[in-house]
Amino acid sequence: MRMPTTRATSSLQMMPRFHPPYISPSDSGTTCFQATRRRLGYLERSLGNEKMVVKVYGKAQAVCPQRVMHCLVEKGVPFELVHIDIDTMEHKRPEFLQKQVALPFPFFPLYVALAFSDPVSFLSHSGRSPTSLTETWSSSVNTFSLTSCESRAIVRYLAAKYVDRGPNLLGRTLEERAKVDQWLDVEAINYNPWAFPIVFNLFVLPIRGLPANKADAGAAVDKLNKVLEVYEKQLSKTKYLAGDEFTLADLTHIPATRYIVENCGLSHLLDDKKHVKGWWEDITGRPAWKKVMSFVETGGSNYSP
Template sequence: MAVKVYGKPQAVCPQRVMHCLVEKGVPFELVLVDIDAMEHKRPEYMEKHPFGQVPFIADGDFELFESRAIVRYFAAKYADRGPNLLGRTPEERAKVEQWLDVEAINYSPCAFAIVFNLFLLPIRGLPGNKGEAVAAIEKLDKILEPYEKQLARTKYLAGDEFTLADLTHIPVTRYVVEHCGLAYILDDKPHAKAWWEDVSSRPAWKKVMSFVASGASFYAP
């Protein structure tokens, strides 16, 4: 039975989950939740996700919400498939968890403020807050300085292998770089720029982008 992923395919957090599943070679069905129509706030959906967000997954009888918890779950469940996304030792796992926390607490809130004001609101015909966007860009530039230092030492954030530490950054960074015109933010950070070119070129990520563009509802490896 295929995993069911509930959400909008263009949204950052469902893309994070889909990417993990593709890396692991796990088939899934995308069940559309139209967040533009506020379907994620309907009572029947909030019975599954009490905070009314996407995604939510059903893996047989097991249900789970929150994208980072979901990718941790699948990375552990399918540890013997595809790339090792969690680390092989307690020390490696701790490094992965460290950068997952950095992404969740520092990086993504700042990146989302940029995407919200420079992309999401404008495509809905609404004005973004340019001052808020500029402040977030300046903050993200500072946040990326420790990334540059780390990536000067290791190929990926948690070491020399691609892990969830890298994977969780990809969807929102794509929106910042490709849809908000901010590719230049990496120009003075050669190691971070090389990292981004690497992770955004992964075959699994390209399959996710192709799946989203196709409008398909079922993915099979």
């Protein structure tokens, strides 16, 4: 018995590459709700097999996309990296701004965005019926996107969304999460304002052949060193910044610090602090981070665990 043609099935028939047919003969006799659930389940499985549901927009070498990719790899979530050439300000072009993939904040050249086409989460907060969901979903790519300079908001979201996969990166209680949030803000407010001008002046501008402000870089090195002295005290008490487990608070530090250590000739800032040095070797030795580095170095576009 064939199911009657409805708006929903018409919509699905228009979608390519759904073989075998999404409605099997055994659907006859089930309730409409059960059949719809089954169709939705098949759609989800098909998506999982055939379609990438997470897209990261950014430049592979940039700090913010690396944070997001590291979080996805820790969680074992496949993703597609959509390369954006931030050097040519591609992310400021009208087609990106119109799509609202980017928030057009001035002064901050770093860029990362994330787009989901995920029917499950869309269902959970749209309140629509599954039937209308499939139609809505088919045009919902980019419906949910997080953008521009808020890589920390993106990794917070990913760690919560995939809380049952991979390591816990957010803390298990409100109090643990508060400590993670605290050190995420420490990174954003107390660490990155000095790390950024160091990397920009001692690595990014030189490789572009542009003049750097070495005085700015020198002042930032002194300030970052004082911040790292606070880290040394913290890491003498806890194995990681927010406690005794690796969390987002550690993860967000890695990409910029790697450039400082490997490309700015400043590895001594970490090496002369016993606990910071041990922490750094630990967090950069994680298999997930090594996979990110391999992915970046080989120019990868699609990551599968």
